[in-house]
Amino acid sequence: MNYPFWDIPFIGGGILIGFVAIIHTFVAQFAIGGGLFLVLTEHKAYRENNPKIIDYLKIHSKFFILLTLVFGALTGVAIWFTIGLVTPMATSSLIHIFVWGWAIEWVFFFIEIAAAMIYYYTWDKLDRKTHLTIGWIYFIAAWMSLFVINGILTFMLTPGDWLQTKSFWDAFFNPTMLPSLVMRTAVTIALAGLYALLTSSNLKDDDLRKTMVKYSAKWLVLPFIIMPIGGLWFVMTLPDMAFDIISGGAPAVTLFAAAGVFFSILIFVFAYFLPYRHPERFPVALAVLFLMLGLSVTAVSEWVREAIRKPFIIYDYMYSNNVFKTEADNFRIAGILPSAKWAAVNSVDEANIMKAGEQVFKLQCQSCHTVQGYNGIKILTKGWQEPFIENQIEHLNQLKGFMPPFMGSESEKKALAKWLYELNKTEKIIRNQ
């Protein structure tokens, strides 16, 4: 409770992070698979002695560095900004737990950028072998940065032995680290193919376009085989409750997981019928459509991964509302307001009860609930009487497994209940008569 709360109206902070992060991920994962695409395609061009492919690669690598280095890096920094402002405690924890991990990731990122720049500016200036070596350095560094970040991301869902040992390595090599790495690597290859479809479908030369479109489509074959296996493996290694949620415990999550699978199948099946079977008739617009479907799959699957982590932001360590699990008991006795350094009120009395209630809502609930927008609390508590609200708050984590327990004193609970009740009081509509 060391930080002020940043109130984002209507959509809430979670959606804001999600929005920025999904766009970033969609580009960042391309940055990895796209690196492999560049070097392997360059190899192919030399092997077949086809200078036209090199011409294509020059165009593609320009697109590639603009998108990944400029846009990718900018959105990456944007993630730091948003997570730092929306969930400062969790961000701080992740930095502390993985300080050297981040440092190493930053080194790889630096190598990545340098290598990509050199690669792009030395076409025809270096000998083929050196140029290829630089390409490989780029790809390996990019993949290593995925390797590091994947460890940190999966740690949030499955911290594993780290909870006891607090060892960096236990945190990093956590239970879902490997399946997730396999899955994400496959995704990067698929994205390399999807983005390559975009640049190759834009080529003027008919023969070259046909060859490259078909070639790009083939990049989807391997992911098509690996992704179901990786996905299944990932699901098998999930904690009980996360597995529970994904397999029907929260219908919304199950449906979104299904939508992700459905869109993936659409991409693969139509990649076969359109660019692979008919590379001569594959327009840019269709490539854009494929990319949008790819973006939808990324959005849906990252959303599912985040949803099954509830009620935690770091599993069994920190709740979604940035309260440490270890702090929870203390807050129940002493109250949360006294330790909230930025709260307008630090205790509850008769005079400030509404203000205190609102403050407790901000601290405890608003990480997930807006007042009247997305997941808005107003409609969720419509028709509730004050004692009923109090009872609900008391049993929060039992009522909904994906909500954290209420962490506040008796008087704070009463204040929150009152504030919630007043929210709807003016226009009480009880649907059930």
Added chain:
Amino acid sequence: MNYPIWEVPIIGGGWLIGIVAVIHVFVAHFAVGGGLFLVLTERKAYRTNDLNILNYVKKHTKFFLLLTIVFGALTGVAIWFTIGLVNPQATSALIHIFLWGWAIEWVFFFIEIAAVMIYFYTWDKISRRTHLVIGWIYFISAWMSMVVINGILSFMLTPGAWTQTRDFWDGLINPTYFSSLAFRTLTAIVLAGIYALFTASLLKDKKVKQTIVKYSSKWVLPFMLLLPLAGLWYYLTLPEIPREIILGGITFVSDTAIFGLIAGALIFITVLIMGFLKPNLYNTPIAVFVLLLGLASMFAGERVRESVRKPFVLVDYMYSNGLLLSEFDKIKETGLIKNSKWSKMKEVNEQNQLEAGKEAFKLYCSSCHIINGYNDVKPLITEYDVEMLTMIISDLENFKGYMPKFAGTETEAAAIAKWLVEFNKENNPLANGRRKK
């Protein structure tokens, strides 16, 4: 409580209806808009004296006939079968309230079938003018069947003044009637274009194909631009609670709505660029792709419409589980089990408590919660004990606004709670303390 409960494993009855119904409406809307497409395209062929277009319309008619009359009619009957079995009370209520509505709808459907048959079999056999008239008869009767059914469907969500007056016309021409009719009519026209793009993509002659693709895309694009307006109108005619639900009150409904909008936008972009601007690019896989996106979009729309109706199947008249609001007090007094004609037992006592709890759950909860399936109750109650669960069941409508008020007795609430906790202990590994802090 007059009918036995049909348990559909894993997906549950609601999804079964949903799957059958979405497939049906995806074809049935085409049957309406496609009729207009047939006559207007035929007329265009005569006016421009273009034999190629005429040949295309003939081919398209065959596809149209097979899909709408055979597949459409079959899936329509399948809806009656599924709703009749899954929710007999609601089906019966709708039949009783709209008896003459159904009868009239059936007449229009009959005219529709007869007209389209004649239309298909009399190409080149009767005068052009008569053939066109038959086409118009088809379209008008098809649209009229939508005019009727739309009233019944929108009634389920917004019964309006009917709740007081019980007047057929108040029920049919209800608050969302016109906005919903506008939305569905536009959808029908857009679908006519999307299906026409499919049959056009099958044409051999490149030039003809391009012409028809471009022409068909004009059936999609302008009307798709109007759809958001009709959607907004529909939204504004909704009661307050459904509106709040859509705008974030239940995240998953908003997410589904956004999903439908995205699928719609993708259709628009694809048809604009590859159908209208560069018709030479359109081919069969793209056409199938657009059709599937259309299906996804339709699924999302219908799903949202059904979700915002909870806790009712017929708003302010019947709960999702088939219980009439008018019978609520009587049942609350005597109990679910006693009032259920198909229960194995007639009362709840100490000996049969668990069995009765299971029975009462089946009667009251299983229309939405499928044991070992969709919306399974086990993970939802992992942490509950009997006492808390009893309290929640007694206060169901407050607990979640989209659950119906509990109509059983106190004893029955306790029996359900007891059975759920016991059942959960045996069947839900998480309930045995593994997840306890």
